[in-house]
Amino acid sequence: MKKILPGLMLLTALSLHIPVAYSQSMDTDEARHNTSQSVANKLDLNVASLAELQTLPGVGVSKAKAIIDYREQVGPFLEVAQLTEVKGIGNKMLSKIQSLVKVN
CATH class of the missing domain: 1.20.5 (Single alpha-helices involved in coiled-coils or other helix-helix interfaces)
Incomplete structure:
Protein backbone atom coordinates (compact mmCIF):
# COMPACT_ATOMS: atom_id res chain seq x y z
CA MET A 1 0.00 0.00 0.00
CA LYS A 42 -11.07 47.55 -38.25
CA LEU A 43 -13.02 50.23 -40.09
CA ASP A 44 -11.06 52.10 -42.72
CA LEU A 45 -11.77 55.77 -42.11
CA ASN A 46 -11.33 56.57 -45.78
CA VAL A 47 -14.04 54.23 -47.07
CA ALA A 48 -16.38 53.59 -44.12
CA SER A 49 -20.01 54.45 -44.72
CA LEU A 50 -22.20 56.58 -42.48
CA ALA A 51 -23.79 53.45 -40.98
CA GLU A 52 -20.42 51.77 -40.39
CA LEU A 53 -19.01 54.84 -38.63
CA GLN A 54 -22.04 54.92 -36.35
CA THR A 55 -21.08 51.49 -34.99
CA LEU A 56 -18.10 53.08 -33.25
CA PRO A 57 -18.61 53.91 -29.56
CA GLY A 58 -19.72 57.51 -29.08
CA VAL A 59 -20.17 58.16 -32.81
CA GLY A 60 -23.67 59.11 -33.78
CA VAL A 61 -25.10 60.51 -36.96
CA SER A 62 -23.58 63.98 -36.60
CA LYS A 63 -20.03 62.76 -35.85
CA ALA A 64 -20.21 60.18 -38.62
CA LYS A 65 -21.30 62.92 -41.04
CA ALA A 66 -18.49 65.16 -39.78
CA ILE A 67 -15.94 62.40 -40.49
CA ILE A 68 -17.27 61.94 -44.02
CA ASP A 69 -17.43 65.72 -44.60
CA TYR A 70 -13.84 66.05 -43.41
CA ARG A 71 -12.51 63.41 -45.79
CA GLU A 72 -14.50 64.91 -48.68
CA GLN A 73 -13.20 68.44 -48.01
CA VAL A 74 -9.64 67.78 -46.81
CA GLY A 75 -8.93 64.49 -48.52
CA PRO A 76 -8.24 61.00 -47.21
CA PHE A 77 -7.04 60.48 -43.67
CA LEU A 78 -3.30 59.88 -43.56
CA GLU A 79 -3.34 58.60 -39.97
CA VAL A 80 -5.92 57.74 -37.33
CA ALA A 81 -4.76 60.59 -35.06
CA GLN A 82 -6.01 63.01 -37.71
CA LEU A 83 -9.52 62.30 -36.41
CA THR A 84 -8.96 64.96 -33.74
CA GLU A 85 -9.19 67.54 -36.54
CA VAL A 86 -12.83 66.53 -37.07
CA LYS A 87 -15.32 68.73 -35.24
CA GLY A 88 -16.59 66.98 -32.11
CA ILE A 89 -13.75 64.47 -31.85
CA GLY A 90 -11.09 65.10 -29.26
CA ASN A 91 -8.34 63.07 -27.65
CA LYS A 92 -10.78 61.31 -25.31
CA MET A 93 -12.97 60.14 -28.19
CA LEU A 94 -9.90 59.18 -30.20
CA SER A 95 -8.65 56.96 -27.38
CA LYS A 96 -12.00 55.14 -27.35
CA ILE A 97 -12.08 54.37 -31.05
CA GLN A 98 -8.48 54.32 -32.29
CA SER A 99 -8.16 50.56 -31.77
CA LEU A 100 -11.27 50.03 -33.90
CA VAL A 101 -10.26 52.07 -36.94
CA LYS A 102 -7.46 52.14 -39.48
CA VAL A 103 -6.27 54.18 -42.44
CA ASN A 104 -5.27 52.54 -45.72
Whole structure:
Protein backbone atom coordinates (compact mmCIF):
# COMPACT_ATOMS: atom_id res chain seq x y z
CA MET A 1 0.00 0.00 0.00
CA LYS A 2 2.90 2.35 0.76
CA LYS A 3 4.24 1.88 -2.78
CA ILE A 4 0.89 2.42 -4.47
CA LEU A 5 0.05 5.70 -2.71
CA PRO A 6 2.92 7.78 -4.18
CA GLY A 7 2.10 6.43 -7.66
CA LEU A 8 -1.55 7.38 -7.30
CA MET A 9 -0.58 10.82 -6.05
CA LEU A 10 1.70 11.29 -9.06
CA LEU A 11 -1.02 10.18 -11.49
CA THR A 12 -3.52 12.49 -9.81
CA ALA A 13 -1.10 15.41 -10.01
CA LEU A 14 -0.38 14.77 -13.67
CA SER A 15 -4.03 14.43 -14.57
CA LEU A 16 -4.76 17.79 -12.95
CA HIS A 17 -1.97 19.64 -14.77
CA ILE A 18 -2.45 18.33 -18.31
CA PRO A 19 -5.87 19.96 -18.87
CA VAL A 20 -4.58 23.25 -17.48
CA ALA A 21 -1.60 23.27 -19.84
CA TYR A 22 -3.85 22.34 -22.77
CA SER A 23 -6.31 25.04 -21.81
CA GLN A 24 -3.54 27.65 -21.67
CA SER A 25 -2.27 26.75 -25.12
CA MET A 26 -5.81 26.96 -26.48
CA ASP A 27 -6.21 30.41 -24.91
CA THR A 28 -2.98 31.57 -26.55
CA ASP A 29 -4.02 30.24 -29.96
CA GLU A 30 -7.44 31.80 -29.58
CA ALA A 31 -5.91 35.15 -28.58
CA ARG A 32 -3.68 35.13 -31.67
CA HIS A 33 -6.68 34.36 -33.85
CA ASN A 34 -8.77 37.13 -32.26
CA THR A 35 -5.94 39.65 -32.65
CA SER A 36 -5.54 38.90 -36.34
CA GLN A 37 -9.29 39.04 -36.77
CA SER A 38 -9.58 42.38 -34.97
CA VAL A 39 -6.96 43.92 -37.25
CA ALA A 40 -8.89 42.71 -40.28
CA ASN A 41 -12.19 43.97 -38.87
CA LYS A 42 -11.07 47.55 -38.25
CA LEU A 43 -13.02 50.23 -40.09
CA ASP A 44 -11.06 52.10 -42.72
CA LEU A 45 -11.77 55.77 -42.11
CA ASN A 46 -11.33 56.57 -45.78
CA VAL A 47 -14.04 54.23 -47.07
CA ALA A 48 -16.38 53.59 -44.12
CA SER A 49 -20.01 54.45 -44.72
CA LEU A 50 -22.20 56.58 -42.48
CA ALA A 51 -23.79 53.45 -40.98
CA GLU A 52 -20.42 51.77 -40.39
CA LEU A 53 -19.01 54.84 -38.63
CA GLN A 54 -22.04 54.92 -36.35
CA THR A 55 -21.08 51.49 -34.99
CA LEU A 56 -18.10 53.08 -33.25
CA PRO A 57 -18.61 53.91 -29.56
CA GLY A 58 -19.72 57.51 -29.08
CA VAL A 59 -20.17 58.16 -32.81
CA GLY A 60 -23.67 59.11 -33.78
CA VAL A 61 -25.10 60.51 -36.96
CA SER A 62 -23.58 63.98 -36.60
CA LYS A 63 -20.03 62.76 -35.85
CA ALA A 64 -20.21 60.18 -38.62
CA LYS A 65 -21.30 62.92 -41.04
CA ALA A 66 -18.49 65.16 -39.78
CA ILE A 67 -15.94 62.40 -40.49
CA ILE A 68 -17.27 61.94 -44.02
CA ASP A 69 -17.43 65.72 -44.60
CA TYR A 70 -13.84 66.05 -43.41
CA ARG A 71 -12.51 63.41 -45.79
CA GLU A 72 -14.50 64.91 -48.68
CA GLN A 73 -13.20 68.44 -48.01
CA VAL A 74 -9.64 67.78 -46.81
CA GLY A 75 -8.93 64.49 -48.52
CA PRO A 76 -8.24 61.00 -47.21
CA PHE A 77 -7.04 60.48 -43.67
CA LEU A 78 -3.30 59.88 -43.56
CA GLU A 79 -3.34 58.60 -39.97
CA VAL A 80 -5.92 57.74 -37.33
CA ALA A 81 -4.76 60.59 -35.06
CA GLN A 82 -6.01 63.01 -37.71
CA LEU A 83 -9.52 62.30 -36.41
CA THR A 84 -8.96 64.96 -33.74
CA GLU A 85 -9.19 67.54 -36.54
CA VAL A 86 -12.83 66.53 -37.07
CA LYS A 87 -15.32 68.73 -35.24
CA GLY A 88 -16.59 66.98 -32.11
CA ILE A 89 -13.75 64.47 -31.85
CA GLY A 90 -11.09 65.10 -29.26
CA ASN A 91 -8.34 63.07 -27.65
CA LYS A 92 -10.78 61.31 -25.31
CA MET A 93 -12.97 60.14 -28.19
CA LEU A 94 -9.90 59.18 -30.20
CA SER A 95 -8.65 56.96 -27.38
CA LYS A 96 -12.00 55.14 -27.35
CA ILE A 97 -12.08 54.37 -31.05
CA GLN A 98 -8.48 54.32 -32.29
CA SER A 99 -8.16 50.56 -31.77
CA LEU A 100 -11.27 50.03 -33.90
CA VAL A 101 -10.26 52.07 -36.94
CA LYS A 102 -7.46 52.14 -39.48
CA VAL A 103 -6.27 54.18 -42.44
CA ASN A 104 -5.27 52.54 -45.72
